[in-house]
Amino acid sequence: xxxxxxxAASSHEGNDDHTLEDxxxxxxxxxxxxxxxxxxxxxxxxxxxxxxxxxxxYLLYSSRDFAQGPTPAEIYDIPFTSVSxxxxxxxxxxxxxxxxxxxxxxxxxxxxxxxxxxxxxxVFLAGQVFEFTEFITLEGMTLRTNPAASxxxxxxxxxxxxxxxxxxxxxALFGLSKRLGGLTDKQFLNLELVGLYWxxxxxxxxxxxxxxxxxxxxxxxx
Amino acid sequence: MTQEHExxxxxxxxxxKIAVGLAVLTAIEVALFYINDSLDxxxxxxxxxxxxxxxxxxxxxxxxxxxxxxxxxxxxxxxFGFILAFTLYxxxxxxxxxxxxxx
Numbered sequence: 462x463x464x465x466x467x468x469a470a471s472s473h474e475g476n477d478d479h480t481l482e483d484x485x486x487x488x489x490x491x492x493x494x495x496x497x498x499x500x501x502x503x504x505x506x507x508x509x510x511x512x513x514x515x516x517x518x519y520l521l522y523s524s525r526d527f528a529q530g531p532t533p534a535e536i537y538d539i540p541f542t543s544v545s546x547x548x549x550x551x552x553x554x555x556x557x558x559x560x561x562x563x564x565x566x567x568x569x570x571x572x573x574x575x576x577x578x579x580x581x582x583x584v585f586l587a588g589q590v591f592e593f594t595e596f597i598t599l600e601g602m603t604l605r606t607n608p609a610a611s612x613x614x615x616x617x618x619x620x621x622x623x624x625x626x627x628x629x630x631x632x633a634l635f636g637l638s639k640r641l642g643g644l645t646d647k648q649f650l651n652l653e654l655v656g657l658y659w660x661x662x663x664x665x666x667x668x669x670x671x672x673x674x675x676x677x678x679x680x681x682x683x
Numbered sequence: 684m685t686q687e688h689e690x691x692x693x694x695x696x697x698x699x700k701i702a703v704g705l706a707v708l709t710a711i712e713v714a715l716f717y718i719n720d721s722l723d724x725x726x727x728x729x730x731x732x733x734x735x736x737x738x739x740x741x742x743x744x745x746x747x748x749x750x751x752x753x754x755x756x757x758x759x760x761x762x763f764g765f766i767l768a769f770t771l772y773x774x775x776x777x778x779x780x781x782x783x784x785x786x
Contacts, residue, residue, distance in 0.1 A: 492756045494754050498757075499757065505761065506763060509769075510767065510771070521776070550739075553702075557747045558695055564692070657748055660747045661748070664743050670736075671732050672736070676733075
């Protein structure tokens with residue numbers, strides 16, 4: 462066992478001390494919540510405005526007719542997107558299981574669930590790349606085809622960017638845990654913050670899947 | 684990590700049950716999409732899909748993000764951004780008549 466691993470193990474053995482220390486620390490925050498955690502919630506809250514603007518932009522254009530090219534609603538592959546949605550939804554399960562595992566001090570399970578979440582996120586991203594490729598090469602719908610297509614690519618592209626950032630953070634946590642032999646109590650908050658971010662990305666997709674795909678897709682597209 | 688939080692957080696089995704529930708809700712959404720293709724349910728389809736999405740949204744925030752176990756100040760932070768965004772963009776959409784055109 463490395464020195465870092467011993468530190469991680471002893472950190473969990475002395476959990477009560479850390480719990481008291483953390484609680485004591487939180488008491489000194491004027492809100493009673495760790496400032497970093499509150500900052501993450503505030504950041505995620507602000508992201509509603511960001512994604513809300515992009516979804517609204519898409520909805521405004523999706524209801525219009527354009528002379529050039531297909532609109533996204535005409536060419537959606539609903540069965541494929543449904544599977545992608547399911548994959549992202551299940552990644553939220555593996556993320557919360559990683560959170561549960563680290564709170565129990567089970568470092569091996571934490572790494573397994575972190576890696577599983579990163580893998581599921583990567584599968585979702587691969588699906589998005591496949592979808593974009595199909596739309597561009599087979600359907601001829603590019604970023605410049607019409608405003609609805611632009612709005613669609615910008616919205617789903619930005620969501621995909623968020624997923625990609627999440628995957629990088631998950632892999633960084635996995636690497637950190639592997640290198641140190643486990644995540645310490647101090648690093649527990651990092652995992653919690655990454656978890657919040659990941660679940661947020663999931664709930665945004667829940668909205669996108671329903672509002673952008675299911676509600677605007679035409680029967681021919683489905 | 685506080686012991687208080689750990690006591691109230693769901694167990695792994697409960698998390699899996701929640702995930703099954705989320706998967707079922709997604710399956711119902713997709714089924715509704717195809718049913719609407721055949722029967723043209725109109726506003727009922729729109730309302731049902733929005734309610735199902737909202738349910739999934741609330742379940743993930745409440746149980747997976749543990750918001751229901753957090754202090755009230757956290758919920759207020761989060762709700763503020765959501766309500767602000769929802770109200771702002773609802774006004775924009777109504778203003779442009781998109782909702783009226785779709786109904």
